[in-house]
Amino acid sequence: NAGVTQTPKFQVLKTGxxxxxxxxxxMNHNSMYWYRQDPGMGLRLIYYSAxxxxxxxxxxxxxxxxxxxxxxxxxxxxxxxxxxxTSVYFCASSDPxxxxxxYFGPGTRLTVT
Amino acid sequence: AQSxxxxxxxxxxxxxxxxxxxxxxxxxxxxxxxxxxxxxxxHLQLLLKYFSGDPxxxxxxxxxxxxxxxxxxxxxxxxxxxxxxxxxxxxxxxALRSNTGKLIFGQGTTLxxxx
Numbered sequence: 001n002a003g004v005t006q007t008p009k010f011q012v013l014k015t016g017x018x019x020x021x022x023x024x025x026x027m028n029h030n031s032m033y034w035y036r037q038d039p040g041m042g043l044r045l046i047y048y049s050a051x052x053x054x055x056x057x058x059x060x061x062x063x064x065x066x067x068x069x070x071x072x073x074x075x076x077x078x079x080x081x082x083x084x085x086t087s088v089y090f091c092a093s094s095d096p097x098x099x100x101x102x103y104f105g106p107g108t109r110l111t112v113t
Numbered sequence: 114a115q116s117x118x119x120x121x122x123x124x125x126x127x128x129x130x131x132x133x134x135x136x137x138x139x140x141x142x143x144x145x146x147x148x149x150x151x152x153x154x155x156h157l158q159l160l161l162k163y164f165s166g167d168p169x170x171x172x173x174x175x176x177x178x179x180x181x182x183x184x185x186x187x188x189x190x191x192x193x194x195x196x197x198x199x200x201x202x203x204x205x206x207x208a209l210r211s212n213t214g215k216l217i218f219g220q221g222t223t224l225x226x227x228x
Contacts, residue, residue: 040220041220042117042220042221043157043218044218045215045216048213048214048215050214056213090156090157092157099162099164100207100216101145101162102147102205103159104158106156107156
């Protein structure tokens with residue numbers, strides 16, 4: 001099992017460009033999450049999908065959109081990147097059957113210039 | 114709003130010293146509690162978790178944590194740290210009532226162990 005995979009690993013964007021971060025899990029988990037990690041701020045939830053077909057805002061959703069494409073895949077889109085979105089992005093998945101222990105992907109380091 | 118507070122932001126220890134990292138949360142209902150570790154350049158990995166039962170839980174690599182419900186605390190401990198424990202440590206809480214699995218993370222504690 002690969003667990004949670006993310007692509008790309010690194011990305012540099014110019015202000016105003018758009019991009020989509022991809023995430024997939026092969027653990028048959030119902031729930032998936034997108035976080036951003038910034039120094040001194042821990043991980044902050046951007047969006048989550050409690051189950052296939054549903055998505056909800058987290059703590060810092062502004063400037064992002066998500067799509068739960070199917071049970072395996074959960075993508076994060078930046079429509080018009082801003083320097084404030086420079087961060088490391090982590091995708092995670094969990095399942096009520098495992099008492100919501102979250103499994104994390106390797107992360108995407110995004111720089112917006 | 115729910116929050117998680119980690120009191121120590123940066124801890125520097127010598128090898129073989131004992132470690133205790135504080136974590137407090139604000140939520141009155143039933144919770145699941147987690148400690149995650151992030152080694153330099155890597156993703157988050159689970160150290161240990163508390164769901165129910167014995168409030169003293171043991172995790173990987175000799176770490177343990179104690180859930181004290183009356184103090185809303187879940188402190189992480191290790192009797193003797195090693196250089197390889199240098200990492201960032203995150204406490205996280207899941208409020209079961211939400212039924213979404215959302216985790217609220219603390220700000221993280223950077224541990225530096227000197228050889």
